[in-house]
Amino acid sequence: MAPDGSRVASLKVSSAQAASLRASLILRGAGATPGDPSKVTLRFAGNDGRVFEQSGASFAASGNDIGWSPTVSGEDLLVELSLPAGLYPENFSLSIPQLSHLDISPTASPRDMMTIAIGESDSCENDIVCRANPTTGFTSAAKAVARMVFTTSQGSFLCTGTLLNNTNSPKRNLFWTAAHCISTQTVANTLQTYWFYDAASCNGSTVSSQATTLTGGAFLRHANTTRDTALLELKTAPPSGAFYAAWNSAAIGSTGTSIVGIHHPSGDVKKYSLGAVNALNSSIDGKSPLYRVVWSDGVTEGGSSGSGLFTVASDGAYQLRGGLYGGTSYCSAQTSPDYYSRFSDVYPTISTYFGQ
The missing domain is CATH 2.60.120 (Jelly Rolls)
Known part of the structure; x- marks a missing residue:
């Protein structure tokens, strides 16, 4: 005593x-x-x-x-x-x-993480900190993206999620990901997120000193397993410096639209990929409708699931338009497609969470 x-x-x-x-x-x-x-x-x-x-x-x-x-x-x-x-x-x-x-620590080095990578080598992935002349919109959006660890009856897994802006006062800690990552409250309770989990330097082997772990789980606010969409609300406020990303509730209107993915492939430090939408209404594995995208720089991997698909607005803001379901891209098949959920399809059912 x-x-x-x-x-x-x-x-x-x-x-x-x-x-x-x-x-x-x-x-x-x-x-x-x-x-x-x-x-x-x-x-x-x-x-x-x-x-x-x-x-x-x-x-x-x-x-x-x-x-x-x-x-x-x-x-x-x-x-x-x-x-x-x-x-x-x-x-x-x-x-x-x-x-x-x-069998591996969630904070293991990128080299160790590759021993459990889902898919091929990530040699073509791009560190966030390697992007030349990044815009304010890009660096801000990157601070909205977090690495996820969660646990189901089958074990513990990795995905990626994005903190979303809203007009509530106080602001709600809304967090977008994929339903195939988290679709039940039981699993949402297990969520642990890693913020600013970035390389300390371009292609470096150490993690930024700003990296922060957030515990406490989340509330499940929405899950649609056919569209592969999930909206969580973190039970613990994100760390200082985290950014609430913009979003756009309109559907992407045309093929060829440039897109950016920001994600944690294989649980690695944060990466970015550049590409374009080449189909607006696709289906795969019974999931639909989905955006189909192809990459010109970088790809996605296991652990990237749930990560945001961004377009760039006229003012330079990065706006979330969906989340990664999966696909067949890898470094030696960069133009094999990946598939993303469509934020616009579910926005009417979740708009009240955003204060709309």
């Missing part, structure tokens, strides 16, 4: 040879005088010394709303519960129904 009357309980969960771990936790009041989980502070640490802190309210399960710990490095997950004066361990029960063992 600390001098202020608070108490600390701790436990360790291990999985041999894990590169990183995360666990689902359920914290409930128990005993003759059940405690309030929101009064508890939980801290999580791995083997690298980094500590993450979350309120016990994040783990007070209700229906499908089961909380997940942050992803920590190493084969040990240390969990510490801090109880204020007047509360005791016997006032609570803590269970850990699931543990996700990752």
